[in-house]
Amino acid sequence: MTEPGRSIAARYYDGLSSASRNEIVTLSAAGLSIGGATPIQAAALNIVEPMGQAFWQIELPDGAMLELDGADGVAVAKALGHRETPIRRWERSLKLALLAIPLLILSVWGASIVAVPVMADLATDMLPRGTDQAIGASSVLVIDRMTSTSTIPSDRRQALRRRFKAMARDIVVDPPPYKLEFRDAPSIGPNAFALPGGTVVATDQMLAILTDDEVVAVLAHELGHVEHRHGVRTVFRSFGLAVLAAAVLGDASTLGNVLTALPVLVTQLSYSRSFEDQADGVALQWLSQPGRSPCDFATGLHKIQVTIDARSGGNSKGATPSWLATHPDTAERIKRFETACQRVKGAIAT
Amino acid sequence: MTDQVSSADSVATPSIFRLKFHGTGREYFGIWIVNLLLTIVTVGIYSAWATVRTNRYFCGATELDGSRFGYHAQPKAILIGRLIGAAFFIPYAILQHVSPTASLLLLLIGLTILPWLIVRAMRFRMRVLSYRNIRFGFDDTPPAVKMAYRYYLWMPLLLIPTAGLIWPYIQHQHSKYLATRIRYGNTAMGFRSDVGAFYIAYLQLILVEMSMFLAIGVIAIPIVILGVVLSHQPGFRHLMHSDLFRNGAPFLAGIAIALLIYPSFIALVLAFRNWLQRVTYNRITLGDMSVRADYRPWRLFTLYLGNIVMLLFTLGFAYPWVKCRTVRYLIDHIELTTRTGLHQFQAGAPDDSNAVADQVASIFDVDIGIGV
Numbered sequence: 001m002t003e004p005g006r007s008i009a010a011r012y013y014d015g016l017s018s019a020s021r022n023e024i025v026t027l028s029a030a031g032l033s034i035g036g037a038t039p040i041q042a043a044a045l046n047i048v049e050p051m052g053q054a055f056w057q058i059e060l061p062d063g064a065m066l067e068l069d070g071a072d073g074v075a076v077a078k079a080l081g082h083r084e085t086p087i088r089r090w091e092r093s094l095k096l097a098l099l100a101i102p103l104l105i106l107s108v109w110g111a112s113i114v115a116v117p118v119m120a121d122l123a124t125d126m127l128p129r130g131t132d133q134a135i136g137a138s139s140v141l142v143i144d145r146m147t148s149t150s151t152i153p154s155d156r157r158q159a160l161r162r163r164f165k166a167m168a169r170d171i172v173v174d175p176p177p178y179k180l181e182f183r184d185a186p187s188i189g190p191n192a193f194a195l196p197g198g199t200v201v202a203t204d205q206m207l208a209i210l211t212d213d214e215v216v217a218v219l220a221h222e223l224g225h226v227e228h229r230h231g232v233r234t235v236f237r238s239f240g241l242a243v244l245a246a247a248v249l250g251d252a253s254t255l256g257n258v259l260t261a262l263p264v265l266v267t268q269l270s271y272s273r274s275f276e277d278q279a280d281g282v283a284l285q286w287l288s289q290p291g292r293s294p295c296d297f298a299t300g301l302h303k304i305q306v307t308i309d310a311r312s313g314g315n316s317k318g319a320t321p322s323w324l325a326t327h328p329d330t331a332e333r334i335k336r337f338e339t340a341c342q343r344v345k346g347a348i349a350t
Numbered sequence: 351m352t353d354q355v356s357s358a359d360s361v362a363t364p365s366i367f368r369l370k371f372h373g374t375g376r377e378y379f380g381i382w383i384v385n386l387l388l389t390i391v392t393v394g395i396y397s398a399w400a401t402v403r404t405n406r407y408f409c410g411a412t413e414l415d416g417s418r419f420g421y422h423a424q425p426k427a428i429l430i431g432r433l434i435g436a437a438f439f440i441p442y443a444i445l446q447h448v449s450p451t452a453s454l455l456l457l458l459i460g461l462t463i464l465p466w467l468i469v470r471a472m473r474f475r476m477r478v479l480s481y482r483n484i485r486f487g488f489d490d491t492p493p494a495v496k497m498a499y500r501y502y503l504w505m506p507l508l509l510i511p512t513a514g515l516i517w518p519y520i521q522h523q524h525s526k527y528l529a530t531r532i533r534y535g536n537t538a539m540g541f542r543s544d545v546g547a548f549y550i551a552y553l554q555l556i557l558v559e560m561s562m563f564l565a566i567g568v569i570a571i572p573i574v575i576l577g578v579v580l581s582h583q584p585g586f587r588h589l590m591h592s593d594l595f596r597n598g599a600p601f602l603a604g605i606a607i608a609l610l611i612y613p614s615f616i617a618l619v620l621a622f623r624n625w626l627q628r629v630t631y632n633r634i635t636l637g638d639m640s641v642r643a644d645y646r647p648w649r650l651f652t653l654y655l656g657n658i659v660m661l662l663f664t665l666g667f668a669y670p671w672v673k674c675r676t677v678r679y680l681i682d683h684i685e686l687t688t689r690t691g692l693h694q695f696q697a698g699a700p701d702d703s704n705a706v707a708d709q710v711a712s713i714f715d716v717d718i719g720i721g722v
Contacts, residue, residue, distance in 0.1 A: 013483035018695040020417055020482055051403060052377040054410030054418050065483040090384050097380040100387045107390045138450055239443055247389050
């Protein structure tokens with residue numbers, strides 16, 4: 001340890017020019033003396049703790065600076081009353097740094113599973129429902145560009161619109177100006193989707209293979225998305241994930257983009273699957289009311305799946321692993337409604 | 351009191367000083383992982399402290415003639431800057447979803463203050479750097495801002511009528527503008543203009559890219575021919591029609607292509623960035639000192655390709671080692687030649703700079719394109 005009176009070699013920079021001067025510093029009860037001059041009190045010195053093993057620096061009151069090599073620096077700093085900061089101890093200890101790895105993985109995982117959804121939902125709830133339409137406006141344009149005017153006879157469209165309206169009043173607690181659009185979409189195929197703001201789009205290709213009851217059952221699922229504002233939630237969650245990815249990446253942008261693209265995608269898909277699950281729940285509840293049947297959703301979804309499989313020229317099942325799918329497994333979704341369907345049928349039989 | 355001036359004092363023989371980087375992956379690993387963890391746990395607040403600690407580490411690990419560089423930014427100043435930056439950025443990000451037209455309009459408004467931001471950001475970045483207790487600086491006295499508007503706002507408009515051919519010239523003007531306004535103490539940097547060198551660098555890039563496409567063709571064509579030949583073999587045809595092959599093969603082929611070609615192009619882009627920096631560095635002077643960066647293009651390329659492979663195989667945890675080996679190569683290959691030495695630079699006037707513009711600029715991802 002540095003006993004008072006010991007001489008230590010240091011470099012001196014006066015702050016006026018870039019000259020570097022070797023000096024001998026001595027420590028005493030009165031403070032730090034440079035080259036035998038009057039000691040400077042410890043309180044007037046600013047000790048700059050190095051990062052890693054760089055030199056220790058001591059800023060002097062007159063703007064000059066002393067630089068001391070590693071071991072000498074530690075000794076002088078300690079003698080002058082400097083205590084190693086906890087953050088430096090943490091950064092320098094291999095054990096503590098390794099401990100940070102599981103903590104890091106846990107906190108990133110927790111942030112993407114809990115914090116991002118919770119904060120996105122908070123933001124969604126703070127936003128009045130009226131703004132959903134503005135958020136959906138750009139996706140309406142995209143859909144318009146990808147599709148063309150429906151060729152479904154107008155009386156069938158009218159009938160479906162009437163049933164949709166009645167159903168929307170049931171399902172959506174605080175109804176925005178919801179509406180049902182029909183579009184011819186050969187490139188999309190049999191499908192329906194809900195846009196933020198209450199617009200539900202059904203493709204001609206879906207209407208071609210489903211009965212009206214089945215179409216209404218599928219639209220019930222889409223109204224589940226509308227009711228829970230999944231579109232807006234997705235926007236906020238994507239934004240939250242982007243912020244999280246930016247925090248993890250820091251300055252490693254170009255290389256990091258490659259590395260984080262997959263985890264971000266996988267997380268987004270898990271959000272999407274949970275939304276589909278929730279929308280299925282809404283549809284199931286509505287279809288389980290007297291006078292309606294969950295069977296319609298099961299048969300409708302089955303028909304859509306068969307057509308999509310035929311289009312892709314094979315068995316689409318197994319082509320994408322479950323963690324890379326936007327929707328939960330179709331067979332499982334159908335089974336959920338089948339079970340409810342059997343129950344309703346049983347109830348009618350007895 | 352001995353004057354520690356190296357052999358550089360004699361006027362006749364120029365002496366050469368090499369920069370040296372002392373950082374290690376192991377040392378930076380601890381700093382990096384703690385920064386990351388605290389940044390996430392504090393919802394980003396700690397990022398200001400993390401930035402300062404990282405920059406302090408890399409500056410402190412860089413040695414020139416026995417002295418280290420210093421970084422002196424205050425985390426609180428950076429935090430305030432980031433909060434202001436976020437206050438602009440978050441509405442912009444949300445507006446992108448609500449109305450792309452309105453967000454584009456906001457971006458255009460942002461572009462008009464970009465040159466001013468660049469000047470402020472450079473001032474801050476240089477001001478917080480030191481060597482031997484002498485601060486660097488950036489001269490922002492008029493016409494600095496006016497010239498920034500010329501080079502960063504008006505001149506890029508010429509890219510359209512010239513079909514982009516003016517870009518190397520614009521980059522030359524940017525380098526010249528920034529370099530000649532940087533100060534070490536009260537000594538101004540100089541820049542030896544050479545527009546041709548920038549055009550040559552881009553020509554080299556185009557030649558390398560063309561030969562890369564050629565190489566991909568040379569590798570891909572035999573594989574395609576092999577595939578066609580094999581598909582006529584009965585046994586192979588059976589395999590091709592199996593479920594596994596139909597679903598798995600395109601997926602695997604996609605991954606193989608992505609793993610081979612994509613990293614090569616990323617490595618090329620990153621290597622070229624330094625190759626262009628070399629052109630700038632080699633034209634910088636400070637007093638009678640001249641700078642030389644002797645980067646090798648193939649070495650830069652393999653350096654970055656190795657980085658990508660290391661990052662992929664360690665899921666990113668090799669980042670501290672990757673970062674340090676990159677910085678070590680870039681720093682250790684810079685040398686300074688001077689007849690008068692490093693001891694005679696005088697300090698400039700004191701200056702209070704703030705971090706706000708620096709961070710507003712960085713959150714909008716402005717690449718000022720200079721620095722080590």
